[in-house]
Amino acid sequence: MKRKLFLLALVGMLALALAACGGGAAPAGAPAADAPAEVQDFVTWYQYDQNNEDPASDERVGNEYLRNTIPQFNKAFEGKWNWVNQPKAFDKMTAELVAAVQAGGDVPDLFEVSNTQDIIDFYQNGTVQDLTEWAQAQSWFSDLDPNAVEACKGPDGKLYCIPISQRPQLVYVWKDRFPNGYPKTPDEFMKEAERLKNEGLYAITFFGSTDKSGEGLTRAIWTTIASFGGKLDDGQGNMLLNTPENIAAIEFLREIVAKGYVPEIAFAGGFQEEEAFKDASAGSFPTGLFGYRYVNPLSAPNGTKYDKGSAEDMLDAIAAGDVMLVPFISVEGHKPGCGVDVAGFVIPVGAKHPEAAHDYINWIMSPEQNAAWVQGPGGGFPVLKATQADETFQ
Secondary structure, three states, rough: OOOHHHHOOOOOOOOOOEEEEOOOOOOOOOOEEEOOOOOOOEEOOOOOOOOOOOOOOOOHHHHHHHHHHHHHHHHOOOOOOEEEEOOOOOOOOOHHHHHHHHOOOOOOOEEEEEEEHHHHHHHHHHOOOHHHHHOOOOOOOHHHHHHHHHHHEEEOOEEEEEEEEEEEEEEEEEEHHHOOOOOOOHHHHHHHHHHHHHHEEEEOOOOOOOHHHHHHHHHHHHHHHHOOOOEOOOOOOOEEEOOOHHHHHHHHHHHHHHHOOOOOOHHHOOOOOOHHHHHOOOOOOEHHHHHHOOOEEEEEEEEEEEEOOHHHHHHHHHHHOOOOEEOOOOOOOOOOOEEEEEEEEEEEEEOOOOHHHHHHHHHOOOOOOHHHHHHHHOEEEEEEEHHHHOOOOO
């Protein structure tokens, strides 16, 4: 994987017209005067905190991005907008926004969405604005990956979020734990898992707890269900779980746990399942692509230490050939499950300055800013085809 550090370019200053004062005539003897437009706060809710400078923070990548970028935006829109970010806990911010809209309380002008499931929650609760007409009128809309656009639509076919980054699910694998390659079928997996168990190791670790409001369902569990041909609904938005495919997937998960192929820490919560991959006691770890930012430091099976304590550790391990990125197993007749989440933005109902959100989104879609957002908060692949061709992602 080719990685390059690049500098964020400053967007040029926008020329803003001064608004004339309204009202009656000026007092006698006083010349009529134009007053400068008042700078308005542009409020966002991100899961990142620009004021958190702790290098050991799990969210240091996003924190640093905001710290560097907020001044750039404010300079680009000087005299018009002042970006104010209000950090929120990632596993609580969705419910907080729904509650704020329903109560008629203060809501942000723009909300960072990092899980496609949020779009359904927002749709069902009438939380966010329909962006279809506005988005289709923008120059960048036709350049968006159609799959990402579909992920941002509600059941009514309308667009409720603007996708910026795609985050596919895949499997991080210690190459030395699977010298013959990662298994492709459940039967092959069982054989390899038994071999590793006899060596005192685990074949796999995954987010198996109900922590973080059931976040684990969107990762390895969904990947397994999809790999067995399963679904969670009937295609009409109605939950449907009791299908032969779903049952087979859950039985597979139950069996690998019962046979001791999964460490108990997989069910501890608090992302502790990552520890078994970090020390290589577990040979594989299915999760989102963005996981590379959090899973560190690393100790490879061959003894190599990747201990910068940052997102560089996983990238270094991949570049060295110690870690592979591969698809999950699948049953005959089905492709490996690979859910794709999108990261992007919604504009809440009741936002005070939706036009500020429009300016911000257009700014993020610019060539000077898009790649930086995808590498920073996005943690995935670009949705804009023009950015996909950027040398950063080759």
